Amino acid sequence: MDRTPTVEDVALAAGVSRQTVSNVLNAPDVVKPATRERVARAIAELGYRPHAAARRLRTRRSSTIGIHLDPYAGGISGVVLDRFVHALTERSSERGMRMLVYAARSPEEELARLADLTEGGEVDAVVITGTFHGDPRTGWLAERGIPFVSFGRPWGADDVSAPAHLWVDVDGAAGTRAATRHAIASSGPRVGFLGWPVGSGTGDDRERGWREAGAGGPRLVTEESVAGARDAAGRAIVDGELDALVCASDSLAIGAHVAAVAAGRGDLPIIGFDNTPAAEALGLSSVEQLPEEVAGGALELLMGSSGTSIRPRAATPGEAHVLVEPRLVLR
Known part of the structure; x- marks a missing residue:
């Protein structure tokens, strides 16, 4: 033709x-x-x-999905979200949709940006990331009837049987459970967990997988930093309390690895979470989040399996979420 x-x-x-x-x-x-x-x-x-401009005029829709871009903080923690945003942009384009990236430094500032974008008709739907207990964004969007899906569960009493909204997430507990079971089988029962302080939904979920695997090692705590992880893991490594260590992130795994090398135990098995290039370069095993599958799940919730317009599912039990099971990458 x-x-x-x-x-x-x-x-x-x-x-x-x-x-x-x-x-x-x-x-x-x-x-x-x-x-x-x-x-x-x-x-x-x-x-x-389809002619996108003509369709926008006909349907009075922008054919645009908004997503928040986290502030640049350096380090390695933003790699997964970067991959997620890239995959979401690519897959939405295949459906005739565009992504509009907006910046905000706090939930309050993000609500102001969302108000501007939605009231001006610039976006048809929103993808939010980094949900947390008491997140004000989800209630604000729901009250106004704005279609949205979150990368991160609502963190309610029962997010599956009584979902507050559409969500897609990685099954962190499944990832750390697989990592811990592997470490027990290959290294011994004293498998510790290095994670964040209690109260972080994501961190608590990853700790739960370690506990469910029946590990016999200590639970170590630090904020998200390589230096903090080095200090938190150092004493347990020096005292010989560990056969292996499972960590809540690759940043923590790298800090623990630095401490292990300094203590003359560079061969201590340490497993991170995120499977970043930094962990790969150091030869550390890690849990791969598969952000491309998360992006596909978010679009399916908002647009259906093959749709080209925003038609979000109802928040009904069992159908309002996509839970992606990560995979353990061994090195």
């Missing part, structure tokens, strides 16, 4: 009406799955691309 394919071309190739093609593009849930697949094949074969 020498000219640009049209909706009519897609309809003819798929053997459906023009309205059916329009429904597949703008309201896929009203079309039977078999028909959706037939239209999707025709779109792919013809190379058809």
Whole structure:
């Protein structure tokens, strides 16, 4: 075909009406799955691309999803979120959507930015990250009926059976449980855990996996820093209390590794969480979060499995979340 394919071309190739093609593009849930697949094949074969500007005028939607960009803090802790934002941008583009990245230094400042973006019609939906107990953003968005999904669970009493909103997350407990069981089998029962102070939803979840694996080592505590991890792990390493150590992040694992080398125990098995390039360079095992799968789950919750417009699921038990199981990377 020498000219640009049209909706009519897609309809003819798929053997459906023009309205059916329009429904597949703008309201896929009203079309039977078999028909959706037939239209999707025709779109792919013809190379058809909807005219985004015309669609925005017709539907009065921006075809844009907003996402917060965390402030740059150096170190290695932002690698996973960077990969998540990149994957979300790439996959949303494949669905004819755009990502709008906005910055804010606090939840209060983020609410002000969200008010500007939503009241001005600049975004159709929002993806928030880094949820925490008492997060004001989720209630604010829900009260205003703004479609959103969070990377991070609501941290309520029962996020699965009584979800407060749509969410996607990595099963941190499954990751540390697998890491701990491997360490016990390969190194011995005294597997310690180096994590953050109690009260961090993510940190508490990762600690739970270590406890469920039945490890017999100490629980060590520090804030998120390489230097803090070095100091927190140093005494236990010197005193010979550990057969292995599972950590809540790669930053903590790297700090513990520095302490182990200084104590003459550079061969102490240490497993991190995030599988960053820094951990790989040091030869440390780690838990891979698979942020690309998290991005896919977020879009599925907001747009359906193959939709090209925002049609979020209802927050019903068992269907309002996607929990991605991480994988253990051994080195």
